[in-house]
Amino acid sequence: MKDIKSLTLEELKREMEEMGEKSFRAKQLYEWMHVKLVRSFDEMTNIPLSLRERCEREYDFTAVKQVRMQESAIDGTKKYLFELGDGKLVESVWMKYKHGNSVCISSQVGCRMGCAFCASTLDGLERSLTPSEMLDQIYAITRLTGERVSNVVVMGTGEPMDNYDNLLRFLTLLTDENGLHISQRNVTVSTCGLVPQMRQLAQEQLQITLALSLHATTDEKRRRLMPVANKYSIQELMETCAYYFQKTGRRITFEYSLVGGVNDTDEDARELIALIKDLNCHVNLIPVNPIKERNFVQSGGEEIAAFKNKLEKNGINVTIRREMGRDIDGACGQLRRRQKALQ
Ligand code: SAH
Numbered sequence: 001m002k003d004i005k006s007l008t009l010e011e012l013k014r015e016m017e018e019m020g021e022k023s024f025r026a027k028q029l030y031e032w033m034h035v036k037l038v039r040s041f042d043e044m045t046n047i048p049l050s051l052r053e054r055c056e057r058e059y060d061f062t063a064v065k066q067v068r069m070q071e072s073a074i075d076g077t078k079k080y081l082f083e084l085g086d087g088k089l090v091e092s093v094w095m096k097y098k099h100g101n102s103v104c105i106s107s108q109v110g111c112r113m114g115c116a117f118c119a120s121t122l123d124g125l126e127r128s129l130t131p132s133e134m135l136d137q138i139y140a141i142t143r144l145t146g147e148r149v150s151n152v153v154v155m156g157t158g159e160p161m162d163n164y165d166n167l168l169r170f171l172t173l174l175t176d177e178n179g180l181h182i183s184q185r186n187v188t189v190s191t192c193g194l195v196p197q198m199r200q201l202a203q204e205q206l207q208i209t210l211a212l213s214l215h216a217t218t219d220e221k222r223r224r225l226m227p228v229a230n231k232y233s234i235q236e237l238m239e240t241c242a243y244y245f246q247k248t249g250r251r252i253t254f255e256y257s258l259v260g261g262v263n264d265t266d267e268d269a270r271e272l273i274a275l276i277k278d279l280n281c282h283v284n285l286i287p288v289n290p291i292k293e294r295n296f297v298q299s300g301g302e303e304i305a306a307f308k309n310k311l312e313k314n315g316i317n318v319t320i321r322r323e324m325g326r327d328i329d330g331a332c333g334q335l336r337r338r339q340k341a342l343q
Helices: 009-019 024-034 049-058 131-145 160-175 195-204 219-225 234-248 266-276 301-313
Strands: 065-071 078-083 089-097 100-104 108-110 125-128 151-154 187-191 209-213 252-258 281-287 317-320
Touching (some): 009 024, 131 160, 187 195, 195 234, 234 266, 266 301, 281 301
Parallel strands (some): 281 317
8 A cells, every 4th residue: 555644745636636535625635634643534524524435545645653752860851762553663762952853863774874872773773654654653753742853863773875866755755745744854864875875965955954974084993983983984975065065055064972092082183184175064972882891991081172173273064963862772873673561
């Protein structure tokens, strides 16, 4: 069956025409799904019952179910565990900032990228999410919190570029003026660095931010942390980032997780500066978040500050990412596929 929440308004209009329905029904259905965020055809009160029943028979209707919500006592961050139609589980995180609410969504159930410091990849990849399953994490959280979401980051479990077509459709629907209409500029997609898909994304000429998980300054070091580095070199990645900027005019974000004694030395800072100084970019330093299966330790406060200072002295824009929701395992790299307590 077709997944109705993954269809664009244009596609939905064609569907209605094929059914012999008036095309304005498409607009109504679309609005119920993507603006009013209803969870079933039953709630679509201005659609005739016969059409609702027909839709029920002919389409899948994605509505993720909340299984659990944990709220951080430190910063009010909320982590949601959602169940998908086939019983699989994904996590999403809601963060409140001064400038608005941000949601971090998952793009896959599990992940196959194998980064050494990340919990999301421990059990491998189960499957990719559909566009509607990505959207519905945001819709569900909007309903549950009763607050508008202004920023979306695709930084939860999964590698978005490993689910490219669904990601693109998700981005189209999310930023569509007939839907939730989140500004493209308020959307960030983070990748471990799949070069062909990054190039493809550049050609779409969207105004979203592309974030690259760099984490190391030499191929050798990067390979120890991220298996994907065996496939694409840092050199290729830098060229691809320059290309992204050239095509979109959007500044690249580099994510750099600081691991004590591994990638936080003076030399690392110098090498990082040399790599990126000619790129229009922003660096996001992430003190590595501990996961119990690995023994990576965070760099000390002084090392982090020194690293940041060095970059800044060289005119590089840097922020240290606040560790939102660490007490609920909601921070970067702490989302996971298996929910031990529930099994
Ligand atoms: N697959 C995508 C998006 C998910 S991860 C990617 O790799 O970019 C979001 C960010 O958190 C990435 O930069 C990732 O490398 C980082 N990350 C993963 N585990 C982490 C950890 N334990 N501590 C800090 N950052 C981590």
